[in-house]
Amino acid sequence: MIRLPPHLYKQYREFCVKSSIKNCDLTDYMMWLRYFLDFCEKYQVAGDEEQKTCLFLDKLQQKKQSEEKRRQAQHAISLYFEMIKGGSTIAQTAELQKPLSGSHEVHQAPIKYAHKSYYHEAGYQEKSASPEWDEVLQKLADEIKVRHYSRKTLKTYALWSRQFQRFLKNKPPEDLTTEDVKEYLTWLAVKCQVAASTQNQAFNSLLFLFRHALKRDFGELRDVPRAKKSLYIPVVLSREEIDSILAHLYYPYNLIVKLLFGCGLRLFECLQLRVRDFNFDAGVLTVHGKGKKDRTVPLPETIRDELQKQMKRIIEIHGRDLADGYDGVFLDDAVEKKFPQAPKELVHQWFFPQSSLTLMEETGEQRRWHVHESKLQKALFVAVRKANIPKRVTAHTFRHSFATHLLQAGYDIRTIQTKLGHASLKTTMIYTHCVPVRTIKEARSPLDF
Incomplete structure (x- = not known):
């Protein structure tokens, strides 16, 4: 798929707005333009605009696109040619048809940072x-x-x-x-x-x-019936079950799951890890948790080599992205305003980057996002089925297993609370209901003395 130069992207979008195209349809119009230019390049289409348009619409019909979609595509292309005839200063066709390097497809921007x-x-x-x-x-x-x-x-x-x-x-x-x-x-x-x-x-x-x-007092709600909250016992996996699941996972999802279990991370904590969070010399991982609360956990020694290989991959991807002229990774607006070049710096790169670049709808920027949580969830669902594990397993199950395995190994509840990043010890105490705790001071009946 070709990449629209930022100035063409901006000009065509503005032209669509001036032509009274609704905001909810702008993304589709940009998509049809990209598909059309890609079609012309791929099949070396010759002829005037009418011939090119007819051939493109025939292709859409072969792809079983609806009549409504074909009409929208035809209108999008007609606006493009109208813009050219109007004298808009856009790049030549040869420049417009430069493909993205590698497998950099263009996706709609994540809603969070649009x-x-x-x-x-x-x-x-x-x-x-x-x-x-x-x-x-x-x-x-x-x-x-x-x-x-x-x-x-x-x-x-x-x-x-x-x-x-x-x-x-x-x-x-x-x-x-x-x-x-x-x-x-x-x-x-x-x-x-x-x-x-x-x-x-x-x-x-x-x-x-x-x-x-609304800036007003909420009042008291004493008479509202409330459901009784039941005790929740989390699902926990044995080490054999975890190894079986890992055997059916492929890169990068196997490494993600190893970090979920090995460090007790929440899914979003793991996917949002950046290069700066890894300290291999000290063997420490900095985790940015809920409520802007940071904590540190030890890096598992058994996957140190895998983590360092992943770091090398990130450096290579970052180098290619810089050479391709990408606009950096996604950062909080406040950080980016203060340090405009920060998105392109190595320390801010995602540790689990998405395989493709992301297109910002309004600016035309190409940015790098992290692996989407749905991808991991789908891969995990398939792996659990292949491993024949009769439990409801989610990404959070590995965090539960992390805490439970530490309890079984004799770690005190306060230490586990710190590693999990729980504000209240009451939250951590739920794991004492999962399995018997085998510590040096394990409780025994006086009858067994």
């Missing part, structure tokens, strides 16, 4: 029937952005706020009362019979909405 407001970043581009509620949701997004909360937090809070809005049938935000919240939470508990954790999530979302977006 240069838009947080409201759009969480996937809430569509406005509702109530402008007042849209304004409140934007305030909610702004408050979350100021506090540097994660995109998932924004997505969750905005989702519950929208559901609350629909439940109240677009009741004006200024007329909301505590009774509305009670009625909604009661409906969730009694009619929907949601789990206790879901109720708490809805409660916290609406609490944030009232306090920070």
Whole structure:
């Protein structure tokens, strides 16, 4: 697939906007232009614009694209030729058709770092029937952005706020009362019979909405029925089961799982590791956890060679990216504004980079993202089935196994709490229910003395 030069990308996008193309269709129009130019280069298409367009549309029909899609593609191409005839200063065809080096395909930018407001970043581009509620949701997004909360937090809070809005049938935000919240939470508990954790999530979302977006007191909710939270016993894998799963995983997912189990990492903590987080001399890994809390854990000696080989791969990929003129990796906006060249520095590169570059919709920049969590989850699902393990295994299962295996090895609960990054010891104590703890001071019955 060819790469659109940034100036062509920008000019064509602006031309589409001037031609009254909706924002929700811009990505498709950019895609059709890339497909068309790639088609012309691949098949060495000759002739005028009408002939090229007809041949391209015939190809789309062979690919069983719908009539609606073909009409959209035809319009996208016609806008391109119209832009050229209008005298726009764009690069020549030979320059436009330079392919990306290697296997650098172009994907839509991850929502988290698109240069838009947080409201759009969480996937809430569509406005509702109530402008007042849209304004409140934007305030909610702004408050979350100021506090540097994660995109998932924004997505969750905005989702519950929208559901609350629909439940109240677009009741004006200024007329909301505590009774509305009670009625909604009661409906969730009694009619929907949601789990206790879901109720708490809805409660916290609406609490944030009232306090920070609406700027009013939440009040007391003593009479709201709440589901009783049951004791959760996490799924734990034996060492033999873990080895069996690893035998059915391929690179890079086998190395990711080894770090999940070997260091007790959450999935996002592992995927968001960067070059700077590894200290091979000290044998220490710095982990950036939830709530901007950092911790250090020892690097497993058994995979030190694999980790160092991965580091060499990163250096090679980084060198190729620099030679290709890429725009760096994704960083927090604050860091990038302060240090504009930071995205291209080696220390900030992802330790598990995505195999392809990512296209920023609005700027035309080519950036590097890390391996997507869905890729690991799919590979893990297949590996567990092939290993014939009759347990519900997720990426988080290896973190549970890490803690449980340490307990079995005689480590005290406080040490495990520190390694897991738990704020409360109560959270760590759940692992004492998984298996009997075999320590030097193992409890025994006096009858057995």
